[in-house]
Amino acid sequence: MKVPFSPPRIDQKTIDAVNEVLRSGWITTGPKTKLFEQRLAEFTQSKKVICLNSATAGLELALKWFGIGPEDEVILPAYTYCSTANVIEHLGAKPVMVDVGDDFNIDIEQVKTKTSAKTKAIMPVDIGGNPCNYKALNKLLSAPEIKEKFKANNKKQALLQRPLILADAAHSVGATYNQKPAVHGADIAVHSFHAVKNLITAEGGAVYFNLPEEFDHELIYKEFNTLSLHGQNKDALAKFKKGGWKYDVTHAGYKCNLTDIASAIGLVELERYKETLEKRRAIVEYYHRYFSDFEWYIPPTFKTKDKESSYHLFMLRIKGIDEQTRDAIIEEISKQDVAVNVHFQPLPLLSYYKNKGYDIKDYPNAYKQYAQEISLPVFYDLTQEQQEYVCSVVSNCVNKSL
Numbered sequence: 001m002k003v004p005f006s007p008p009r010i011d012q013k014t015i016d017a018v019n020e021v022l023r024s025g026w027i028t029t030g031p032k033t034k035l036f037e038q039r040l041a042e043f044t045q046s047k048k049v050i051c052l053n054s055a056t057a058g059l060e061l062a063l064k065w066f067g068i069g070p071e072d073e074v075i076l077p078a079y080t081y082c083s084t085a086n087v088i089e090h091l092g093a094k095p096v097m098v099d100v101g102d103d104f105n106i107d108i109e110q111v112k113t114k115t116s117a118k119t120k121a122i123m124p125v126d127i128g129g130n131p132c133n134y135k136a137l138n139k140l141l142s143a144p145e146i147k148e149k150f151k152a153n154n155k156k157q158a159l160l161q162r163p164l165i166l167a168d169a170a171h172s173v174g175a176t177y178n179q180k181p182a183v184h185g186a187d188i189a190v191h192s193f194h195a196v197k198n199l200i201t202a203e204g205g206a207v208y209f210n211l212p213e214e215f216d217h218e219l220i221y222k223e224f225n226t227l228s229l230h231g232q233n234k235d236a237l238a239k240f241k242k243g244g245w246k247y248d249v250t251h252a253g254y255k256c257n258l259t260d261i262a263s264a265i266g267l268v269e270l271e272r273y274k275e276t277l278e279k280r281r282a283i284v285e286y287y288h289r290y291f292s293d294f295e296w297y298i299p300p301t302f303k304t305k306d307k308e309s310s311y312h313l314f315m316l317r318i319k320g321i322d323e324q325t326r327d328a329i330i331e332e333i334s335k336q337d338v339a340v341n342v343h344f345q346p347l348p349l350l351s352y353y354k355n356k357g358y359d360i361k362d363y364p365n366a367y368k369q370y371a372q373e374i375s376l377p378v379f380y381d382l383t384q385e386q387q388e389y390v391c392s393v394v395s396n397c398v399n400k401s402l
């Protein structure tokens with residue numbers, strides 16, 4: 001039996017939706033994308049949503065929009081995908097990494113220690129779909145000593161009067177925090193719709209705006225729209241209208257809009273997302289029940305009284321093993337055609353960040369979690385038989401190695 005890691009859920013419904021757009025005469029950003037944005041705003045009860053061609057683009061635009069650049073610092077966990085840090089680098093700001101807790105999420109106490117007058121944003125990451133501690137983070141950032149430290153460099157920063165909470169919520173589509181969609185924990189949150197994610201558009205992402213009331217969310221949407229289209233003050237649909245050819249460029253923007261072809265896939269995915277989430281939850285619960293019999297099993301956090309994960313990843317951890325043993329276990333599992341993965345290599349282990357002076361010794365818990373972690377397959381079409389096979393292969397390989 002072969003078990004892939006996370007193939008996309010593509011069926012006739014998806015194919016028909018894409019075909020409809022291909023035949024419609026409008027394939028780039030247009031009515032389907034606007035509808036997808038509206039549906040996503042309803043789904044997350046957000047004030048405003050914009051779709052872009054990746055989560056990475058959304059994170060970068062948000063930092064740019066808030067006026068972050070050289071001399072500024074942005075705090076993020078060392079345990080994340082490179083995208084979270086790369087966007088800070090692109091803008092010439094400094095990524096300030098902090099360690100994570102035993103749930104893989106950013107350690108709020110360390111955020112407190114590392115916040116300086118230069119800190120302009122915090123980027124928590126909902127690893128595997130498990131929302132981070134937004135309550136503690138919001139409480140920390142509204143504390144008088146943090147507000148006093150904050151030095152606003154522009155009107156938006158002056159309006160917020162504290163660092164921006166920009167959530168890398170790439171994994172947490174459908175996760176909840178305090179009985180609300182988890183995106184509400186942040187001022188701006190970004191989902192990814194990349195091909196291996198819970199909800200796909202092949203490539204894509206959405207940015208959710210839930211800033212304080214003082215901010216004009218319609219204006220923010222327009223600003224992001226312009227930023228995503230070269231700084232042009234008209235999008236393709238507006239230019240297409242009779243006599244609408246003339247436009248201005250107000251600044252040197254990016255090019256990262258989402259196409260209607262992609263949004264058509266997203267609309268199908270969103271319509272059936274409840275079912276997707278239920279299936280993912282059932283798989284994760286099955287794995288959890290199975291592995292609970294083993295003394296070496298460290299259970300991932302999926303549900304607490306405050307929050308529920310989007311069940312994006314099943315991040316298995318094996319008590320006390322080192323990195324070499326973990327790698328050897330993965331090799332044995334792979335020989336039996338079960339595709340597994342590791343989420344993530346902490347950033348200080350990667351050449352670019354290592355060469356910039358980040359040292360993994362400063363992030364001991366990130367390294368500890370990484371060394372004992374193996375992500376197991378979770379996807380909609382995973383059959384009961386395949387789940388049983390994964391459990392038996394993984395537990396045999398772990399038991400043999402201990």
Ligand SMILES: Cc1ncc(COP(=O)(O)O)c(C=O)c1O
Pocket residue numbers: 053054055056057080081083084125168170171191192193194204205
């Ligand atoms: C934690 C995290 N952040 C950001 C991203 C970037 O998402 P995208 O590929 O949509 O830019 C990913 C993608 O894997 C991710 O895992």
